[in-house]
Amino acid sequence: MEGLIAVATGLLAGTITGIVPGAGVTVAMVLATPLLMSFDVTQLLLFYMSLASMVQFTGTIPAVYLGVPGETNSLPAVIEGTKFNRRKMAKLAIGICAVGSVLGSLVAVAVTYGLLSVLVEHITVFFSNATKFYLYIFIIAFCLLVYNKKNILVNLSLCAGGFVLSVPGESDISPDFRYTFGIEDLQFGVPLMPVLIGFLIVPTIAKMFSSSNSNVFLPNIDIGFCKVIKYFRKKLIASSLRGSIIGYLCGFVPGVSTVLSTNASYSFEKKLHPNNPGKLLVSSETANNSGQFASMLPLLLIGIPITGSEIVLYSLLVDAGWSPFQFDNVNTNADMIFRQIVPWFVVANVAGLVIAWPLARHILKLFANSKKFLIATLVVGVLLLNTYLGVLDYRVWLYTVCLLVFSGVGLLLKKYETVPLIFMYILGNDIEAVFYRQMLI
Amino acid sequence: MSLFATVTSAQTITVINNGKSGGSFNARTLMYKDGLEAAGFTVNYENIGKISQAVKVFKDTKEPTIMVYANNQVYKQDLFHTSKNFIMLEYQQPLYVCTANHAKDKSGTLTVAHGKGYDPKLLRTVLGDDIVLVPYKNSGAMLKGMLGGDVDMMVNNQGKSFKYMESGQGTCEASDVLPIMAATVIGKNVNVKTIRRSIVNISNNDAFTEYHTSRKLHRPSGTWTSEYRLVRELEKGYEIKK
Numbered sequence: 154m155e156g157l158i159a160v161a162t163g164l165l166a167g168t169i170t171g172i173v174p175g176a177g178v179t180v181a182m183v184l185a186t187p188l189l190m191s192f193d194v195t196q197l198l199l200f201y202m203s204l205a206s207m208v209q210f211t212g213t214i215p216a217v218y219l220g221v222p223g224e225t226n227s228l229p230a231v232i233e234g235t236k237f238n239r240r241k242m243a244k245l246a247i248g249i250c251a252v253g254s255v256l257g258s259l260v261a262v263a264v265t266y267g268l269l270s271v272l273v274e275h276i277t278v279f280f281s282n283a284t285k286f287y288l289y290i291f292i293i294a295f296c297l298l299v300y301n302k303k304n305i306l307v308n309l310s311l312c313a314g315g316f317v318l319s320v321p322g323e324s325d326i327s328p329d330f331r332y333t334f335g336i337e338d339l340q341f342g343v344p345l346m347p348v349l350i351g352f353l354i355v356p357t358i359a360k361m362f363s364s365s366n367s368n369v370f371l372p373n374i375d376i377g378f379c380k381v382i383k384y385f386r387k388k389l390i391a392s393s394l395r396g397s398i399i400g401y402l403c404g405f406v407p408g409v410s411t412v413l414s415t416n417a418s419y420s421f422e423k424k425l426h427p428n429n430p431g432k433l434l435v436s437s438e439t440a441n442n443s444g445q446f447a448s449m450l451p452l453l454l455i456g457i458p459i460t461g462s463e464i465v466l467y468s469l470l471v472d473a474g475w476s477p478f479q480f481d482n483v484n485t486n487a488d489m490i491f492r493q494i495v496p497w498f499v500v501a502n503v504a505g506l507v508i509a510w511p512l513a514r515h516i517l518k519l520f521a522n523s524k525k526f527l528i529a530t531l532v533v534g535v536l537l538l539n540t541y542l543g544v545l546d547y548r549v550w551l552y553t554v555c556l557l558v559f560s561g562v563g564l565l566l567k568k569y570e571t572v573p574l575i576f577m578y579i580l581g582n583d584i585e586a587v588f589y590r591q592m593l594i
Numbered sequence: 595m596s597l598f599a600t601v602t603s604a605q606t607i608t609v610i611n612n613g614k615s616g617g618s619f620n621a622r623t624l625m626y627k628d629g630l631e632a633a634g635f636t637v638n639y640e641n642i643g644k645i646s647q648a649v650k651v652f653k654d655t656k657e658p659t660i661m662v663y664a665n666n667q668v669y670k671q672d673l674f675h676t677s678k679n680f681i682m683l684e685y686q687q688p689l690y691v692c693t694a695n696h697a698k699d700k701s702g703t704l705t706v707a708h709g710k711g712y713d714p715k716l717l718r719t720v721l722g723d724d725i726v727l728v729p730y731k732n733s734g735a736m737l738k739g740m741l742g743g744d745v746d747m748m749v750n751n752q753g754k755s756f757k758y759m760e761s762g763q764g765t766c767e768a769s770d771v772l773p774i775m776a777a778t779v780i781g782k783n784v785n786v787k788t789i790r791r792s793i794v795n796i797s798n799n800d801a802f803t804e805y806h807t808s809r810k811l812h813r814p815s816g817t818w819t820s821e822y823r824l825v826r827e828l829e830k831g832y833e834i835k836k
Contacts, residue, residue, distance in 0.1 A: 190641075280742030323646055326729040328670055328711040330646075341647045473641050474614050546647075547654050586731065593728050594705055594744055 159196035160203045160497050162188065164504050167207020172215060173361075173527065178205050178462035179575075180357055183349045184534065186469070187541060194475040195493055201466045202449065202494060203501040206258065209411075209441045210505035213250045217243050229419040229437035233430040248381035249431060250438040251506045253393045257439035258502040260397035261404075261446035262495055272454070279454070286591045288457060289584050295406070296573040308573050311566075315574035318343045319581025326586045338548040345468055346542045347552055348578055350535050351559025353461075356567040358531055385435070392422055392432040393439040400440025404447025410460045414444025446498065453490055461572040464579045607784070608638040610661035612648035614734070618753065619662045619777065622684060626660065626779070629796030649673050652782060660781040660789065665829035666711060666773075675778060675825050681790050682797075683821035684777035686828065690755035691720070692766035697746030707736040707748035711832075717749060720771050740764070751775060773831025776824070790818060 162185070170181040181204055182189070189197060217234030230250065237246035278284055297308045321332040322342035333339040385393070399421055400414035418440030419433060426432045451457045458467040536556075543552030563571070577584070609627050613619025627639050638657075642648040649671040652661055660681065668674045697704060703724050708717055710729045717727060728745050730736040737754040739745055741761060750758070755766040781789055796802060816824075 277741055277743070280738040282739060282742065282744045284742070323644070324710075325731040326710050337650075341644065341650065472644075474611060474620055547651060583731075586729075590728055590730075590739075590744070593726055 155196055156199055156497055159199040160501055163200040163203025164207050167204040168211050171208040171211025178208055179465055180354055182462055182465040189469050194473050197469055197473055198494055199497050202498050205445050206501045207505050210251055210254055217246045229415055233434040236430045244376050249385050249435050252385045253435040253439035254442040255502045255506050256393050257397045257443035261401050261443040264401055282590045285587045296576055300570040300573055311574040312577045315577030316581045318578045325582045326589055338551040344552050346539055347555035347559050351563040352571040352574055354535055355560045355563040359567045362528055389435045392436040396436035396439035397443040400443035401447045404444030410448040411441050411444040414440040464576055468579050606636040608657050608659040610640050610642055610648050612642055612645045622662045625802045633792055658783045663778050663780045665776045666832045668829045669833055679780040680822050681779040681781045681786050682793050683825055686774050686776040687752040688768040688774055689749055689772040690766040691769050692748045692755050692758050692764055694746055694764040704747055705745040707739050707745040774828050776828045778825055
């Protein structure tokens with residue numbers, strides 16, 4: 154029952170998030186925090202997995218119908234999906250994407266299962282400080298080279314800013330509280346929520362406010378689901394399988410994960426079939442879901458988050474009592490993944506197919522016509538959320554001050570992707586400890 | 595007669611969990627939650643992952659609250675065991691010094707993993723000066739560091755030391771010099787002697803055996819006075835000599 158609640162709420166949140174242009178999994182995780190605080194570790198993982206999977210389904214819908222990406226990785230869907238919409242075949246596009254997404258998820262599960270024994274055999278490699286040290290260097294390098302149009306200086310400044318925010322309070326290598334400037338509330342660090350709201354949600358709201366939305370629904374040819382399946386099986390299955398594998402491998406790349414999955418698969422398919430929007434669309438959307446599953450494995454198995462939304466999840470998991478070191482060995486982690494997470498992952502994907510196919514367009518219409526209301530609700534919602542969490546944490550004034558300051562800075566940074574900052578803020582302490590130990594060993 | 599000290603009217607109590615999932619503090623806290631609910635309490639179960647933050651919440655609360663605590667935190671957090679907050683001694687364990695097989699014949703400087711709160715001077719007294727102390731966040735991180743081959747030795751708690759020995763990669767010995775770790779239950783805005791009755795009953799109730807067997811915990815024994823005296827003595831062992 155608890156699993157069902159987590160999956161159902163994750164699916165609902167994912168449906169809404171995917172459809173609201175500009176919103177993403179990270180923003181949804183932040184907004185759902187009051188609910189997530191009552192979840193245990195497994196429920197948090199289930200919620201996240203359902204949310205992230207569902208977003209991959211519904212994110213295609215605004216891309217195809219409105220020509221705006223619901224998620225950052227829906228860009229190929231915008232390019233190829235709108236071609237379908239112009240030919241009044243949007244419903245077919247949504248259908249083949251949904252079927253491809255389910256196939257991609259299943260392939261990802263199967264590949265993981267097949268590779269598990271190799272992983273188990275070499276797991277102690279991941280326990281060593283040196284491995285973590287090189288992984289963090291790899292991830293930081295990606296942060297510097299991937300975001301903000303590869304502007305290293307901007308990314309470096311954001312990383313430095315995030316690290317500075319991670320410093321006050323308890324360190325991972327020393328028993329003392331540091332840089333608290335006599336403020337007792339800073340002993341527990343700069344609070345997470347104002348950082349996320351200020352640097353993630355406020356810029357998102359600002360972008361939503363300034364974006365224009367064509368909001369045009371072209372009349373479409375109705376098409377049955379059986380026909381979609383038949384079309385998929387005959388014409389698209391090979392592209393979908395190719396996308397699954399490429400997406401799965403790219404899903405492990407820190408920082409870019411599913412964005413790389415989608416685009417790499419799209420580019421590869423474009424070389425093979427440059428003028429076939431169906432194959433291109435299916436390949437990229439399948440890769441999206443396959444990559445989503447793969448991207449969670451480093452977090453689940455060795456406790457290293459590799460995407461922005463996983464960093465937020467990681468923080469919530471730790472607050473819920475999860476420790477990347479809680480399991481004696483990878484067998485236990487793998488057991489948890491395959492017994493508790495994977496069955497629900499499959500359910501979430503099938504539910505995604507069922508929901509995305511008939512319902513999403515109606516929900517999209519509702520949202521597209523009430524943009525101002527949506528923004529106002531979001532603003533009030535985040536203010537209440539911050540105050541509520543501040544009260545719960547007995548640090549409401551610090552939350553409020555931080556929110557004001559970070560929102561101001563967040564607005565100034567609205568043109569930039571702030572993921573490097575969030576990454577360093579949340580993992581800064583661990584990175585510092587790993588680097589320090591590496592010098593000693 | 596029920597083993598529980600059942601409450602006659604609905605009483606609400608907050609149980610703060612500062613333990614990690616899979617750990618003994620977490621197991622204990624869950625056991626008390628279940629037990630107190632069975633005894634008729636309404637339990638607010640609060641998950642606060644960081645012990646330092648849990649202590650702040652505990653200090654600030656105005657509601658009846660209990661939490662599992664340890665003597666190795668008292669100096670850092672300025673929250674000592676007193677007759678007003680001490681409910682029960684959970685268990686006590688020595689610290690263990692573990693050595694990896696590959697390091698047994700090693701000459702020269704040895705690297706030693708230790709918890710970030712351990713007194714470096716004391717560790718050097720026990721292990722000698724020819725060591726490099728490598729701090730880790732917690733006992734689990736230390737264990738992984740040892741298994742991953744980061745360090746030659748570690749100073750860790752009983753549970754993690756036993757797991758290390760099970761791996762076959764090294765051996766561990768209980769230290770009679772390093773301070774004893776004692777886990778306790780403390781309370782605020784509660785009558786400690788009354789609530790102790792419920793807590794001890796829960797600990798001794800077969801219905802909650804699973805928490806003991808799966809976590810290898812020891813059931814409490816002794817009177818409130820003797821346990822309190824012992825805990826006060828043990829917490830002195832964690833004073834950091836600067």
